[in-house]
Amino acid sequence: MLHAAPSKAAMEDYPTIELQALDKTTARTITFEARVGSTIEYGRLFIKVQACRKAPALEKPESAGFLQVWEVPPESEKSEWVFSGWMFASSPALSAMDHPVYDVWVLDCLGKSKETIQAEKEMAEQDAKEKAEAEAAKKEEESEAESEPAEVSEEDSDDVIDEVIESVTDNE
Numbered sequence: 001m002l003h004a005a006p007s008k009a010a011m012e013d014y015p016t017i018e019l020q021a022l023d024k025t026t027a028r029t030i031t032f033e034a035r036v037g038s039t040i041e042y043g044r045l046f047i048k049v050q051a052c053r054k055a056p057a058l059e060k061p062e063s064a065g066f067l068q069v070w071e072v073p074p075e076s077e078k079s080e081w082v083f084s085g086w087m088f089a090s091s092p093a094l095s096a097m098d099h100p101v102y103d104v105w106v107l108d109c110l111g112k113s114k115e116t117i118q119a120e121k122e123m124a125e126q127d128a129k130e131k132a133e134a135e136a137a138k139k140e141e142e143s144e145a146e147s148e149p150a151e152v153s154e155e156d157s158d159d160v161i162d163e164v165i166e167s168v169t170d171n172e
Helices: 114-147 154-171
Strands: 016-023 028-035 039-042 045-054 063-071 080-088 102-110
Touching: 016 045, 028 039, 028 045, 045 102, 063 102, 080 102
Parallel strands: none
Antiparallel strands: 016 028, 016 102, 039 045, 045 063, 063 080
């Protein structure tokens, strides 16, 4: 017997990510926010935020960020990749950045802008309107099909007339 797996809602994109970083040499942590698409400099690291996604409110809480991190070592002109991938707020060790001096991890995805919220609302309203219009058009087509007289060929109409005449004469 096959069982259908419950469908999960897609994670939603957010415009801002909240990160926390640790400098292991000084034991100082810093929490900062960055816009998706921006690059942040922290010590010798450069952190490019490619995406920030968060589960919908009714799902298990989860925030994830796609980060690309590279370092420019001292006295070097060539950068080196340190990390590229998804980091998860609920499981930082699942996909952690491995660096001897710095740690960076995702805390949360933050605030959709008013423009994003308004655009999503307008899209949902437009979808509902289009669906209602399609249903109304379908019902109208069905009602027109029921109310339109059926076309009858000339031969069929002669047969119908003969049947009516016979039924009238039989009744007399």
